[in-house]
Amino acid sequence: MNASTPRGPAHRPRHGTEHPTENGTEYGTGRSDAARRRAVFLLATWSLMAREMLRFVRQRNRVIGAIGTPLLFWVLLGAGIGRSFRPPGLGGSMGFMEYFFPGTLLLVVLFTAIFASISVIEDRNAGFLQGVLVAPVPRLAIVLGKVLGGAGLGFGQGLLLVLLGPLAGLSYGIGQFLGAALVMALTAMALSAFGFLLAWRTDSVQGFHAVMNLLMVPMWLLSGAFFPASGAALWVRVVMAANPLSYSMAALRHVLYPPMVSEGLGDPPLWAALLVLLAFTGAALALAALQARRASG
Amino acid sequence: MTSPAPSPQLAVRPPMIAIEELSFRYRGRRRMERVALDGISLAIETGELFGLLGPNGSGKSTLIRILATLLTPAHGSVTVAGLDAASRPDAVRRRLGVAFQSPGLDGKLTVEENLRFQGLLFGMRGLPLERRISELLERFAVAERRHEYVETLSGGLKRRVELAKALLHAPALLLLDEPSTGLDPAVRLEFWNTLAMLRQAEPLTVVVATHLMDEAERCDRVALIDHGRLVALDTPDALKTELGGDVITIEAADAEALAGRIVQRLGVHPRIAEGALRLESRDAMALAASLMAGFGDQIRAIRLGKPTLEDVFLARTGRRLVDAEPHP
Numbered sequence: 001m002n003a004s005t006p007r008g009p010a011h012r013p014r015h016g017t018e019h020p021t022e023n024g025t026e027y028g029t030g031r032s033d034a035a036r037r038r039a040v041f042l043l044a045t046w047s048l049m050a051r052e053m054l055r056f057v058r059q060r061n062r063v064i065g066a067i068g069t070p071l072l073f074w075v076l077l078g079a080g081i082g083r084s085f086r087p088p089g090l091g092g093s094m095g096f097m098e099y100f101f102p103g104t105l106l107l108v109v110l111f112t113a114i115f116a117s118i119s120v121i122e123d124r125n126a127g128f129l130q131g132v133l134v135a136p137v138p139r140l141a142i143v144l145g146k147v148l149g150g151a152g153l154g155f156g157q158g159l160l161l162v163l164l165g166p167l168a169g170l171s172y173g174i175g176q177f178l179g180a181a182l183v184m185a186l187t188a189m190a191l192s193a194f195g196f197l198l199a200w201r202t203d204s205v206q207g208f209h210a211v212m213n214l215l216m217v218p219m220w221l222l223s224g225a226f227f228p229a230s231g232a233a234l235w236v237r238v239v240m241a242a243n244p245l246s247y248s249m250a251a252l253r254h255v256l257y258p259p260m261v262s263e264g265l266g267d268p269p270l271w272a273a274l275l276v277l278l279a280f281t282g283a284a285l286a287l288a289a290l291q292a293r294r295a296s297g
Numbered sequence: 298m299t300s301p302a303p304s305p306q307l308a309v310r311p312p313m314i315a316i317e318e319l320s321f322r323y324r325g326r327r328r329m330e331r332v333a334l335d336g337i338s339l340a341i342e343t344g345e346l347f348g349l350l351g352p353n354g355s356g357k358s359t360l361i362r363i364l365a366t367l368l369t370p371a372h373g374s375v376t377v378a379g380l381d382a383a384s385r386p387d388a389v390r391r392r393l394g395v396a397f398q399s400p401g402l403d404g405k406l407t408v409e410e411n412l413r414f415q416g417l418l419f420g421m422r423g424l425p426l427e428r429r430i431s432e433l434l435e436r437f438a439v440a441e442r443r444h445e446y447v448e449t450l451s452g453g454l455k456r457r458v459e460l461a462k463a464l465l466h467a468p469a470l471l472l473l474d475e476p477s478t479g480l481d482p483a484v485r486l487e488f489w490n491t492l493a494m495l496r497q498a499e500p501l502t503v504v505v506a507t508h509l510m511d512e513a514e515r516c517d518r519v520a521l522i523d524h525g526r527l528v529a530l531d532t533p534d535a536l537k538t539e540l541g542g543d544v545i546t547i548e549a550a551d552a553e554a555l556a557g558r559i560v561q562r563l564g565v566h567p568r569i570a571e572g573a574l575r576l577e578s579r580d581a582m583a584l585a586a587s588l589m590a591g592f593g594d595q596i597r598a599i600r601l602g603k604p605t606l607e608d609v610f611l612a613r614t615g616r617r618l619v620d621a622e623p624h625p
Contacts, residue, residue, distance in 0.1 A: 040420045047417035055405045131401030131462075134365045135418040136390035 044137040045145040052119065052149025066112045066157055071164075101165065102252035103225025105184060106245060108161055109154040110220055113188045114212055116150030117195030121205055139292040143196060143285065150192035151185070158184040172256060179255025186277045187248040193284035200291055224249040228265045244280040247273040311379045313470055313502040314341040314364065319373035321359055321525075333359040335525040336373070341504060341518075343469075346496065348516030349506040350606060352618050356525035357506040358398070361474045364504065365395045378469055391419070394463035398475040400455055401462070404448030408439060408458050411447055412465055419466040433461040436498070437491065453484035457491060464495070473505045477512060489515060508618050510606040519606065523614045537604045543581035544608050547574040547588065548598040555595050562591055570617055577604065577612070 056062055123129040132142060162180050165172065172180075195212075202208045220226075222236065223245035229237050240246045250267035251274055267273070321334040333356045341347045349357040362368045363375055366386040375382040377389045395401075402411050409430060416426040434440040437457040447455060456476070463471060477485045489512070495501065505512060513519045514533050521528040521536075529536060547567070549555045552574055556567050559574070565584070567574040578584045585601050610618050 036420070043417045043420060043422060047414055051403065051406065051414055054410070055403070058405045126404075127397050127399030127401045128403055130365075130367065130397050130399075131395070131415075132418065133367060134390055134393060134395050135415075136387040136420075137418055 040136070041138055041141045044135070044141040045148065048132070048142060048145025049149040049152060052116065052146065053152060055119065056116070056153050066108070066115075066153070067160065069107075069111060071161070100225075102249060102256055103220075103223070105158050105161055105180065105252060106187065106223060106225050106248055107220060109158045109184050109188050109248075110191055110216060110245070111154075112157050113150050113154030113191040114195040114216055116153050117146070117192060117199040118205055118208055119150070120146060120196055120199040121202055121208055125203070140289040143193075143288045143292050147189065147192045147196050147285065147288070150195060151188035154188035154192065155181075155185050158188070176256050180252060183248060183251040183255055183274070183277075186251075186274065186281065187245075190244060190248075190277055190281040190284060193281055193288055197284055197288045197291065200288065219243055219245050222246070224253075224265070224267075230264075230266045244276065247276040247280075251277065311376075312340040313343045313345070313378060314339075314504070315374075315376045316340070316360075317374050319360075319363070319370050319375060321356075321363060321368065321370050321372075323359075333525050334363075334370075337522075337525075337527050338373075339520055339527060339530055341502065343502055344500060346492075346503045346515070346517045347505070348513040348519040349504065349522055350508070350510065350513040350519050350610065350618070351506075351522035352508050352616065355508075355522045357522050358474055359525075360522070361395075361397075361472050361504070361506045365393060365472055366390055391466070392469045393472065394466070394468035394470070395472045396456075396459050396463045396474070396476060398478050400459050402447045402455060402459055404446060407444050407446055408434070408450070409443040411458065412462055415462045415465050421466060429465060429467075433465060436495075437461045451484075452479055452481075453487060456480060456484070456488055460488075460491065460495075464499075464501075467499070469500070469502060471501055471503045473503065475507060476505060477507070477509060510610070510618060513606050521606075521610055521613060523610075523616065528613050529609070533606060536606065536609045540577055540604045540609055540612055542577055542579035542604075544602055544604045545574075545576040545578065545581050545585050545588070546600040546602070547576075547596055548572075548600075549574065549592075549595055550597060551595070555592060558592065558595075559588070563587065568611065570611060575608065575611075577608070 120129070123132070159181060162177060162184075198211060198215075199208055202211065222240050222243050224240060225245075229240045229246070232240070247268065250262065251270055253265065253267060254262050254270040254273065268276075317338050319334055319337045320332070322330045322332050325331055335356075337360070349360060351357045359368065363370055364377065364382065366382055366389050369383050378392050380388045380392075382389050403414070406414065412430045412433065413426065416422065416430065421429065431440070434443050437460060439454060439457055439461065442450065442454065447458060450458065476488060480488060492503065496503065505516060507513055516533065518530065518532050519536065520530045531539075547555070552569050552572055556569060556574055559565065559567055563584075565576055565578070567576045569575075576584065581601055585599060589596065589599060607618055610616070
């Protein structure tokens with residue numbers, strides 16, 4: 001037999017017969033089809049998100065690390081610098097411990113949401129991602145499921161810290177609590193989507209850590225979590241204005257403290273801060289989905 | 298989600314897979330391109346167990362990834378169950394079960410959770426999903442381990458769970474990329490027995506990419522792939538018959554020297570592979586007798602056998618399937 005002419009009916013017309021089972025299921029019209037697609041989308045998103053959470057809970061060292069690190073930061077920094085520190089422009093009405101609280105919240109959300117996106121790299125290297133990519137699921141659902149999973153973890157831990165706040169002498173009402181929850185949820189989504197965007201292109205966990213240290217630590221330091229923009233040099237203030245985390249920080253202060261605090265620090269209004277966060281989240285998600293559609297594992 | 302009953306007129310049905318003039322290049326650094334597939338055309342019938350046999354880097358894994366809709370070919374077309382893989386990937390994905398070389402299971406989830414996750418991704422849920430999970434766990438004899446974390450399972454068990462996962466949504470086509478990687482021979486045998494049992498239970502087309510000739514031997518038809526090209530395609534028996542006659546394998550202390558003497562004395566040209574001499578002959582018995590008579594003192598062992606697919610590959614390409622030693 002000649003090698004170049006394999007057996008079997010290889011030369012059929014390209015646009016040949018469809019399989020009989022195809023009719024009705026693929027091109028079904030009307031509401032049922034749209035409903036089915038929506039169900040597929042939601043099921044896939046939900047299951048990817050749930051898996052992310054389940055994995056987290058089952059790795060106890062991750063749980064301990066994610067909660068312990070920011071708590072330690074808060075207590076040590078607050079206790080150490082607390083006495084000598086007075087935020088500028090507030091006339092000494094607020095201690096460093098209090099000033100640092102929103103920053104600590106941000107740090108918890110930041111750490112957990114960003115490091116949760118390492119699972120994208122792990123999934124790819126382990127071969128798990130390939131299995132997900134061959135499922136008949138819209139790529140946006142895959143992105144959304146992973147991003148929501150990471151965001152949920154960051155959000156959950158931020159919430160935990162807000163609940164612990166009163167133990168450290170902070171007092172806030174239900175309105176402040178819900179406001180902080182909303183801002184943290186938005187921030188977690190923004191950071192998780194950003195992390196996903198970067199993790200998708202990275203093939204090693206070490207590389208991801210390097211990039212994250214390069215980006216995330218300065219982002220956090222220049223968010224107003226550590227020092228307010230009002231007293232900083234002009235170029236630092238420009239960088240802080242371009243930093244999406246600054247807006248999380250501003251929004252958190254808006255919802256947690258009386259209006260005079262935000263005014264004193266020169267924060268943008270709450271609605272503007274939330275809008276910037278929303279835009280950042282939307283952009284990161286759109287880019288991530290686009291990226292996932294183009295190169296599939 | 299059930300497959301259609303096999304139609305009595307098999308010949309009228311379109312092939313499960315039709316590949317025409319398929320080429321694929323990987324884009325590398327500095328605009329360097331690497332050709333992975335070069336003008337491949339072939340058709341795989343419904344219900345076939347089809348082998349893609351070639352050494353590592355031959356392009357067979359690329360072909361599997363294109364069939365699995367993970368890569369889109371630049372040239373040529375691929376249809377699965379009559380559906381164009383490039384333009385309708387989701388429709389193809391619904392009919393496809395894939396087990397890649399690296400296991401796609403989550404070690405932190407239990408066996409059952411892994412399967413449930415897969416089901417949800419394929420839009421299954423509720424009682425039908427739970428029933429299907431139980432059915433497959435029973436069939437693959439892993440029901441007792443359903444609540445154990447996958448990371449605690451042995452390699453063989455993982456492979457079975459992987460198969461169950463790939464088949465959960467009752468696909469018409471199963472793609473297996475190097476299914477025996479990391480399995481010891483006993484487990485490998487068990488895997489193939491499971492697969493055979495499975496094909497009796499469900500109407501299933503299976504495509505296996507492998508570099509192991511004994512795996513390819515088990516297939517209905519085998520495509521030999523080398524450097525991205527289709528070298529030969531036929532049943533294992535037909536491929537071996539084409540070689541003409543039987544194969545003599547000789548083990549000797551100094552294979553090179555012996556080969557030289559055999560060429561001088563008998564005028565036949567042995568190939569040296571893995572330190573042993575190989576000869577094909579229509580009258581292998583007579584040749585073996587004269588070899589023993591002439592070089593008996595230099596021969597450690599002489600074997601007479603039917604040719605293997607490894608012999609076929611060697612004869613067609615001049616290369617071996619497994620590179621045991623680096624070539625100079």
